[in-house]
Amino acid sequence: MMTQSQNKSIDGRLVALGCNYEPWIALLEQSGWKTHCCYDLRTVDSILEEYSPCICVVDLSNNDFSLNSISLRANKTKQVKWIAIIKKEQLKTDAICQFINNFCIDYFTVPIPSSHMLSTIGHQLGMLEIESSSWVEITSQHDMGLYGESKSIKQLRDMVRRVAMTEVNVFLTGENGTGKELIAKSIHNLSKRKNTPFIAVNCASLNHDDENMSLLDGSYRQEDGTPFNGTLMLDNVDELSKEMQEKLLAYLQAPTSDSLEGEASGDVRIIASTSADLDAAVANGTFSKELYYRLNVFHIKVPTLRERGSDIFLLAETFLTKFAREYSTMASSFSEDSKQLLLRYSWPGNVRELINQVKRAALLAEGNEVKAEHFDLPSKSNLKQSLRNIKDEAEKDVLVAVLETHRGQVASAAKDLGVSRATMYRLLNKHNIVPDVRHYNNGYARD
Template identity: 45%
Template sequence: MTIGTVKKPKVVIPNTLVVFGGSNQEWLPVMETAGWLCHRCYDLRTAETLLLEIGPCIGVVDLSNDDFSIHSFSAMVNRNKQVRWIAIVRDDQLTNEAIGQFIVNFCLDYFSTPVPPARLQQTIGHQIGMLNLERQVWPQLGNFGQQGLQGSTAVMKKLRDQVKRIALSDVSVVISGEIGTGKILVADAIVQASARAKRQIIRVNCEIMTPDWTVDTDNGVESVFAAANHGVLVLEEFTALTDACQLGLYQVLAEGSYYDSEGNAIAIDIRVISITNHSLDHLVSLTTLRRELYFRLNVVSLTVPTLRERSDDIILLAEFLLLKYARQYNSVAKYLSEQAQAMLLQYPWPGNVRELICQIKRAVLLAENKSIEADQLDIPRLVDDKLSLKKVREESERNALLTVLENNKGQISAAARELGVSRATMYRLLNKHELVPTPRCFRQGHA
């Protein structure tokens, strides 16, 4: 499945330079006079924060004074691949192995001191042109979609910061979090902010993946690796993979190639994003998961916070969802009453954001006035202090299933897609709550 194309924003040629290290550079006033906004940095923390805020830009690093660790700076540069670097060095430094490797690995060009301002300005101007071309080809490069990442709490700000950092590299990512926290949306945000935003995205339901890693496509049965090559492979609940599937995936990732139907080895270029409901601590102790595969997949990990951890975002999210679905369903609903807001805040939200979406969507569909009142929300009243969290979770899960079935006229496949689960998982949930629809209940079709 591929993500739809994003409307290209108006291209604006950036005129920002980040200059790291050095002092009394004679070329710097020349650039500022020419209209460049030059940010000076003298420590790594300041530089990294600034680069994260600015996004794709041109960076100039002055190595001529030997006043910082080239190893530490290389690590920072490697984490910020959206920057095009130009180095300034002394001639005698070019025989230094570490500096030579840094220039070859990370820099587009270098200049020896004293720096000729005219040539430097010409080089930077050309790189700005290349950067502008990249923005046309990859309009989302350095940005990330806000859907699923709304919120002003510290945990959400941290998550957005992590997404920014991770998106611009091609490392494998594991996204963990409770059911309904929005892990798929975080995966989409990473992809949208990366250089692969316009490439093929293949999402795999690992519960039903075959040992030979094939999927049905418009072209017939095809290898998952062929379909996702040069794009992104998203593994939904990767811990559900059978041992045979895990072994096959590990071999492909370790060898960097797969075999086609004729036995030919085909090189692969795939970014893997793995999603799980398990906590990272639990993953480490999971005996059914191959260690060697786990360490291949978990180069970087993200944990999506629960709604309980970001309670200050609940009303903000609810109002955002209300406006979204009111427009979508042409509803009269405009706002939440104070009593409705109070009810949303007192509820523990065991189903997280997904449950909140179901509640708001249902209220919007049934709304008869501009205000959504508390009695229009299908939220369990927690009047019994002894009511167990387990029972609250079960009631909430059952209500969410009823709502999604109602919205989809009893069609299980459509309901499963809306919840973001497989048909098999949907049937297990329905059986658990004795909600398997019959022809009498839903006469407009079956899954």
């Protein structure tokens, strides 16, 4: 699905934010560039959206704008190349240097060297043309697999974008529910293979009678009898049996364009994924070291939802809009208590769990507002109780271990823990632990 900006031809478009009508702007217009000089931050968002892909030159030399406001806009714009204009002495200002480092492709100090500025802008237009020919708006596809504004998801998007344009095999690791298959599809759709098939195989369910087995040796044929050309995702690759590992390794080691049967094979890119510790599997011999190195050419660790804290509510709002429309409900916002619940929960099931919870809430909400009771998540009091239970269990385990070390002798165990005998007996009573020195091999008798 192409965005509005991607349907435009990439001609010269420039937004000059806070700039006077400089000679270099006039020269650009004479060369056919479409320019817009803007001095109002309230309208710059719509202008950038209209002009994107574009170059945005922002004049910071007169301190007319809040640097934070400019940073927020630079952070959320896509396919906009930012160039800053500053005074030389502003290079001593940390905030200015941080802005340039984070968001700008270049900067100029006043007075502006027109020829240098024109050269830079022209080069960046060329870069936009290259990017627009390959960059798909990935956040509009695959159920938001790469959606968000957190640092970790931005880094992930950058890695996906870079590796997609290569032909190397990719190795995805991360917890269950983080969206590894969605990311594999994004890599495929951003690559030169985007018009070829994408096949995802769950290695945990493969058996010898499965037709997908032929994908592992290059003998797979499409409906028209031609070899498979495209992207093959091997999900749960750690589940491959030894025999299947050997078959896949032999195929990967075979000369290009040859299957194991000597027939012409397809042009296949492999994206493998796992939630397991494959390094440990290699170390203990359950997974082939040679195959591991063949698959793990470019490693991407998919972040958990816990590592994307700032994205949680952003994702929740996006999913709520999607499901409210899908199920024709009125739900459109979250109550304050539901917001706190979403942000406080640890999300062990990651994005998949968040999707399911928001889907449930969208269905249960009776009006416009989603409340905490519409989620099937622990309440604040339950979370506190869970933490208390964890603490109590840890305390109990320490008491048992120390008693065992001191063969049931309370006095020496208390001394070891640095507490009085009275405190030690109180803790033992709290956890129903009864020391029994007669059975010092066990060290205690316990309910």
